Amino acid sequence: MRMGFRWFGEGNDTISLQDIKQIPGTEGIVWALHDIPVGEEWPMEKILEVKEQADSFNLNIDVVESVNIHEDIKLGLPTRDTYIQNYITTIERLAAVGVKVICYNFMPIFDWFRVDLYKPLSDGSTALFYEHAKVKDIDPFELVNQNANNLEYKMPGWEPERLKDLSNLFEAYKNVSEEKLWNNLAYFLESVIPVAEKHDIKMAIHPDDPPWSIFGLPRIITNKENIRKHLNLVDSPYNGVTLCSGSLGANPSNNIPEMIKEFADRIPFAHIRNIKVFENGDFVETSHRTCDGSVDITEIVKAYHEVGFTGYVRPDHGRHIWGEKCRPGYGLYDRALGIMYLWGIWDTLERMKESRYSN
Numbered sequence: 001m002r003m004g005f006r007w008f009g010e011g012n013d014t015i016s017l018q019d020i021k022q023i024p025g026t027e028g029i030v031w032a033l034h035d036i037p038v039g040e041e042w043p044m045e046k047i048l049e050v051k052e053q054a055d056s057f058n059l060n061i062d063v064v065e066s067v068n069i070h071e072d073i074k075l076g077l078p079t080r081d082t083y084i085q086n087y088i089t090t091i092e093r094l095a096a097v098g099v100k101v102i103c104y105n106f107m108p109i110f111d112w113f114r115v116d117l118y119k120p121l122s123d124g125s126t127a128l129f130y131e132h133a134k135v136k137d138i139d140p141f142e143l144v145n146q147n148a149n150n151l152e153y154k155m156p157g158w159e160p161e162r163l164k165d166l167s168n169l170f171e172a173y174k175n176v177s178e179e180k181l182w183n184n185l186a187y188f189l190e191s192v193i194p195v196a197e198k199h200d201i202k203m204a205i206h207p208d209d210p211p212w213s214i215f216g217l218p219r220i221i222t223n224k225e226n227i228r229k230h231l232n233l234v235d236s237p238y239n240g241v242t243l244c245s246g247s248l249g250a251n252p253s254n255n256i257p258e259m260i261k262e263f264a265d266r267i268p269f270a271h272i273r274n275i276k277v278f279e280n281g282d283f284v285e286t287s288h289r290t291c292d293g294s295v296d297i298t299e300i301v302k303a304y305h306e307v308g309f310t311g312y313v314r315p316d317h318g319r320h321i322w323g324e325k326c327r328p329g330y331g332l333y334d335r336a337l338g339i340m341y342l343w344g345i346w347d348t349l350e351r352m353k354e355s356r357y358s359n
């Protein structure tokens with residue numbers, strides 16, 4: 001597996017490239033141009049700027065997360081063709097600088113969703129928290145105001161300029177059933193996958209986080225059957241999945257090692273993280289260690305090892321520990337610990353494999 005670390009860019013992250021370089025076994029950054037509005041082409045000069053910064057630390061820029069999808073594409077509006085064309089231009093430019101994987105998601109309106117970004121844990125750290133009862137009661141408009149407008153950091157998927165149009169967006173989605181969303185996804189894939197094939201760049205959809213409908217909005221990338229359906233919409237190695245253990249793991253009936261085995265050659269990129277799911281279905285982010293949460297990280301890494309996984313991987317959200325001031329879920333310390341845990345399991349499995357052969 002090839003390790004990367006999500007980085008939000010110069011002046012937009014508390015973590016430096018020097019910090020990332022010092023995390024053992026980390027070869028690259030997982031990056032995006034966060035200041036380009038969703039739907040616009042990514043300018044080549046800005047792409048090259050990131051490449052130069054990463055080059056100077058000998059870090060690769062092979063994985064982009066995310067080139068977000070304009071809402072008109074998800075809604076299937078006539079204007080979608082212009083936005084798809086822009087997306088294609090961005091794919092071509094990214095391929096030209098050597099990018100190998102583009103992660104994206106197809107969630108209506110909201111990206112990942114939590115009710116509390118700093119839930120105190122018993123060890124004195126804080127972490128992202130999802131609470132069913134609150135989501136049922138909460139007015140999404142109020143939450144957007146809290147999350148998007150009062151935060152120190154502009155978070156991808158929570159852009160205030162996009163969400164100020166929230167009531168129109170909700171109105172527009174009234175006509176979009178799950179089936180329609182699938183059709184709109186198929187339309188998008190049929191346009192972009194041939195381009196991805198031509199330029200040798202893999203498209204990797206991120207599962208919905210959490211993997212169920214919220215506020216009556218359809219969500220479709222939620223379980224094994226639906227991931228299979230997605231991969232069959234356009235049956236190409238360039239139409240893949242970012243298999244995220246934390247997103248899928250919020251539903252305990254998702255068997256992630258089984259998915260890794262079935263979809264092995266269609267997973268160009270993996271997110272590995274743990275969460276603790278409570279009996280009532282609420283969940284909180286934990287350390288990556290298996291026994292700290294409900295997701296069996298050991299079995300997951302074992303499954304990747306068994307299938308001979310050579311794709312990209314990153315730790316996903318971490319807790320906020322040791323007093324770190326950082327983007328919610330994206331501090332340096334807990335994610336770096338996560339990387340060491342993943343390598344610990346992987347290296348042990350490698351050693352066991354070698355000794356099996358030598359005995």
Ligand SMILES: O=C(O)C(=O)C[C@H](O)[C@H](O)CO
Binds near residue numbers: 105246271
């Ligand atoms: O919620 C998660 O697990 C994520 O990793 C969020 C992703 O960055 C995002 O949805 C990808 O487009």
Ligand SMILES: [Fe+2]
Binds near residue numbers: 206244245271
């Ligand atoms: Fe993820």
